[in-house]
Amino acid sequence: xxxxxxxxxxxxxxIDESLERLFALLAIQSISTDPAxxxxxxxxxxxxxxxxxxxxxxxxxxxxxxxxxxxxxHEGEGPHVxxxxxxxxxxxxxxxxxxxxxxxxxxKEVEPGRKVISGxxxxxxxxxxxxFVEACRAYKAVHGKLPCRISILFEGEEESGSTSLKPFLKAxxxxxxxxxxxxxxxxxWDRETPAICVGLRGLVGEEVTVKAANRDLHSGFFGGIAAxxxxxxxxxxxxxxxxxxxxxxxxxxxxxxxxxxxxxKSWEELGRTAESLLGPIGLFEPAGEKGRSALELTWAxxxxxxxxxxxxxxxxxxxxxxPAQASAKISFRLVHRQDxxxxxxxxxxxxxxxxxxxxxxxxxxxxGGPALQLSYDSPLVKTAEGALTEEWGxxxxxxxxxxxxxxxxxxxRLLGMDSLLVGFGLPDDRIHSPNEKYxxxxxxxxxxxxxxxLTALANGK
Amino acid sequence: xxxxxxxxxxxxxxIDESLERLFALLAIQSISTDPAxxxxxxxxxxxxxxxxxxxxxxxxxxxxxxxxxxxxxHEGEGPHVxxxxxxxxxxxxxxxxxxxxxxxxxxKEVEPGRKVISGxxxxxxxxxxxxFVEACRAYKAVHGKLPCRISILFEGEEESGSTSLKPFLKAxxxxxxxxxxxxxxxxxWDRETPAICVGLRGLVGEEVTVKAANRDLHSGFFGGIAAxxxxxxxxxxxxxxxxxxxxxxxxxxxxxxxxxxxxxKSWEELGRTAESLLGPIGLFEPAGEKGRSALELTWAxxxxxxxxxxxxxxxxxxxxxxPAQASAKISFRLVHRQDxxxxxxxxxxxxxxxxxxxxxxxxxxxxGGPALQLSYDSPLVKTAEGALTEEWGxxxxxxxxxxxxxxxxxxxRLLGMDSLLVGFGLPDDRIHSPNEKYxxxxxxxxxxxxxxxLTALANGK
Numbered sequence: 001x002x003x004x005x006x007x008x009x010x011x012x013x014x015i016d017e018s019l020e021r022l023f024a025l026l027a028i029q030s031i032s033t034d035p036a037x038x039x040x041x042x043x044x045x046x047x048x049x050x051x052x053x054x055x056x057x058x059x060x061x062x063x064x065x066x067x068x069x070x071x072x073x074h075e076g077e078g079p080h081v082x083x084x085x086x087x088x089x090x091x092x093x094x095x096x097x098x099x100x101x102x103x104x105x106x107x108k109e110v111e112p113g114r115k116v117i118s119g120x121x122x123x124x125x126x127x128x129x130x131x132f133v134e135a136c137r138a139y140k141a142v143h144g145k146l147p148c149r150i151s152i153l154f155e156g157e158e159e160s161g162s163t164s165l166k167p168f169l170k171a172x173x174x175x176x177x178x179x180x181x182x183x184x185x186x187x188x189w190d191r192e193t194p195a196i197c198v199g200l201r202g203l204v205g206e207e208v209t210v211k212a213a214n215r216d217l218h219s220g221f222f223g224g225i226a227a228x229x230x231x232x233x234x235x236x237x238x239x240x241x242x243x244x245x246x247x248x249x250x251x252x253x254x255x256x257x258x259x260x261x262x263x264x265k266s267w268e269e270l271g272r273t274a275e276s277l278l279g280p281i282g283l284f285e286p287a288g289e290k291g292r293s294a295l296e297l298t299w300a301x302x303x304x305x306x307x308x309x310x311x312x313x314x315x316x317x318x319x320x321x322x323p324a325q326a327s328a329k330i331s332f333r334l335v336h337r338q339d340x341x342x343x344x345x346x347x348x349x350x351x352x353x354x355x356x357x358x359x360x361x362x363x364x365x366x367x368g369g370p371a372l373q374l375s376y377d378s379p380l381v382k383t384a385e386g387a388l389t390e391e392w393g394x395x396x397x398x399x400x401x402x403x404x405x406x407x408x409x410x411x412x413r414l415l416g417m418d419s420l421l422v423g424f425g426l427p428d429d430r431i432h433s434p435n436e437k438y439x440x441x442x443x444x445x446x447x448x449x450x451x452x453x454l455t456a457l458a459n460g461k
Numbered sequence: 462x463x464x465x466x467x468x469x470x471x472x473x474x475x476i477d478e479s480l481e482r483l484f485a486l487l488a489i490q491s492i493s494t495d496p497a498x499x500x501x502x503x504x505x506x507x508x509x510x511x512x513x514x515x516x517x518x519x520x521x522x523x524x525x526x527x528x529x530x531x532x533x534x535h536e537g538e539g540p541h542v543x544x545x546x547x548x549x550x551x552x553x554x555x556x557x558x559x560x561x562x563x564x565x566x567x568x569k570e571v572e573p574g575r576k577v578i579s580g581x582x583x584x585x586x587x588x589x590x591x592x593f594v595e596a597c598r599a600y601k602a603v604h605g606k607l608p609c610r611i612s613i614l615f616e617g618e619e620e621s622g623s624t625s626l627k628p629f630l631k632a633x634x635x636x637x638x639x640x641x642x643x644x645x646x647x648x649x650w651d652r653e654t655p656a657i658c659v660g661l662r663g664l665v666g667e668e669v670t671v672k673a674a675n676r677d678l679h680s681g682f683f684g685g686i687a688a689x690x691x692x693x694x695x696x697x698x699x700x701x702x703x704x705x706x707x708x709x710x711x712x713x714x715x716x717x718x719x720x721x722x723x724x725x726k727s728w729e730e731l732g733r734t735a736e737s738l739l740g741p742i743g744l745f746e747p748a749g750e751k752g753r754s755a756l757e758l759t760w761a762x763x764x765x766x767x768x769x770x771x772x773x774x775x776x777x778x779x780x781x782x783x784p785a786q787a788s789a790k791i792s793f794r795l796v797h798r799q800d801x802x803x804x805x806x807x808x809x810x811x812x813x814x815x816x817x818x819x820x821x822x823x824x825x826x827x828x829g830g831p832a833l834q835l836s837y838d839s840p841l842v843k844t845a846e847g848a849l850t851e852e853w854g855x856x857x858x859x860x861x862x863x864x865x866x867x868x869x870x871x872x873x874r875l876l877g878m879d880s881l882l883v884g885f886g887l888p889d890d891r892i893h894s895p896n897e898k899y900x901x902x903x904x905x906x907x908x909x910x911x912x913x914x915l916t917a918l919a920n921g922k
Contacts, residue, residue, distance in 0.1 A: 216893065231701075234694075238696040277686060287685075297686045310770065314790075433676050
């Protein structure tokens, strides 16, 4: 059985080199949602292939209809694991709010003894996926081999709906199927406490465009008689919630379960309150369903949120126009057994009902996937718990998560494979926002955690 | 008494030259609402001063805190009139919808015997103001003098709230005060029927920005618990109207009078219906207050319209963000004795009531002015009616208008001066929209109309 101690030493000794590699990856502007950045996405994929080859992986850039995948394989004696991460990142606007350039990563000491890596993708997900790559590199350097048979899949469309993922998994099921998947795209409980994620909300993304007159109108001539698509859209959006914060779309709560009392109690004991969650972002009033705890609201309840809206004149000054159209991007977070297709259909029907007879509405789907609920006591979870507890010196906690990682559902459905979700992000990493960062301790101890987890898996612990 | 016949002949003979001059003015990109175009606004003002000087006016560019004014004077024997127009134009977005360049004016034959002048500002208001300038030019050329004492005021901020207008009128009241004002910024009833406008809706413009969290949030982490400013804004906008299309802001209808039955009847006889008004823009359902005629809705009822809204991610693709803020531009059209200041205050209170305790709202005023109602039978109106009827061979009709021309109220309040509103625009001129045009017949017969009106005023008819 491989000895992990020298691997850990190696990771400690090579932290500077591992940072250099991460910075090179972070400098690539792989924004997947904007077609203008497609060449940068490819560049990130190529960089990863090159790096994995240097460790001894058989790695390649695999074409899709969208941004390419990175697929890599390495032999090993233990179980066969498929590691998943994504190399694409969120857009960086509003750029003016960044304290340093989003694609010029830097190491910053934010308080004595605490350093963070700044830059878009540092936490979501380039920094996270590199923790695993660095663990493999150190293992190989020390032992000349890896403790498990390892396959790797890096996606380039996670932030833009993962359009190519399902077809790619289907077409390459044979090659990608492993005993289970390791997914590193989640967060720790806090800076000292590692966490394993056993519940993930699903997602439905929709873009809705309301069209009224066949051209922009002067509100002097037509104000008070012509339909205003902003007013129609605002009404439909306002109608999505009742005064208790519940979503009003018929059938929306079908498949939503009440969280068991003992689980709610264990969450309560974590001590995170609405105050502690909202305080750092300058808020104090929970805006969702009334009468539920902060963790239940964000981990086990579904939502409807408008993520973007635009219509009419939005430049400097004023223009008294009644626009021809207005549009919004809406997303739903799903829990338990809510069906994404049914939710999408119900939403569209809900909006259509609110469109006057002489106006029209168009919808564009933006990805989606159901929620995922793992068992709290699977052997996989138990093995990882042990390894993480050893590394961090504090028991790993089992948590749920508000965000969606559709890949986990796809691994289950398409490849019949369970996923272990372990990540080292932190709630204050500002992923998707200006000034994204990743704790240096997350990056370093994350590498060490993976070395321990791989060892434990190889040892069949 | 001056003879108008040779002036009309002169206008007929010089139509090509007058078009060349108009095209030169239309080519100047004098968009007043966007600071980037400030030099173009100045250029338009300078062009006009140059042109007026060539006719013999004592003309000058007058500085303001914003875009400059053009002021010009010319002696004459008849009454002293102040002619008003504006040289600034609306923005041109969405540019993709223009069939030809907005600032490359052209003469287009749209059907046999009917030509139009295309380009931003052709109808609103450069084409209109040049009808008057050309009438003066022809008069001067034929008679060596003008039939009235004429002052001219061209504004450069009409499309952006007329911020500098009141201070300028106050500071130059002595110089600008005339017996009455002539305003050419309105429309004809239809292509053959001249009109005099005796009612104008007022305007209140407001920009509202709702602020929630201190940064953009990931909707996975914070969806369902953090306030979403788009949702708050949408709710406030949706609440502005009840199910009968009435504005719900407390006190909004204070000062609104029911239009007298005989006036409503005269409007009915004009034959414009909701169908005929909405059909050309692809709509058929009146969206305003229920149970009122199309002309009453657009001429004599107040409105609340959202002219622009923006928040969150509005680029290509999708971003699951809960934005830190969202904002909208709202305008109210006012009638009769509605008080703009009261309406603004009531709207702000209405929105503030709908802002959660941990969020905030900011307002920015964008101009405004009360409605104006002129007498249907003033001598000034009667004189113009006669001249217009002579030129067009059809009785001029007295109408109201849905748009606002705040200058008219300012002339009344600050200079104690009545205004005669005569214009040659048409409802299908697409002012404020892509593909703005002005009928060649409006431009030509508009020049002839002013020659006749000035003559009639000089003759004291």
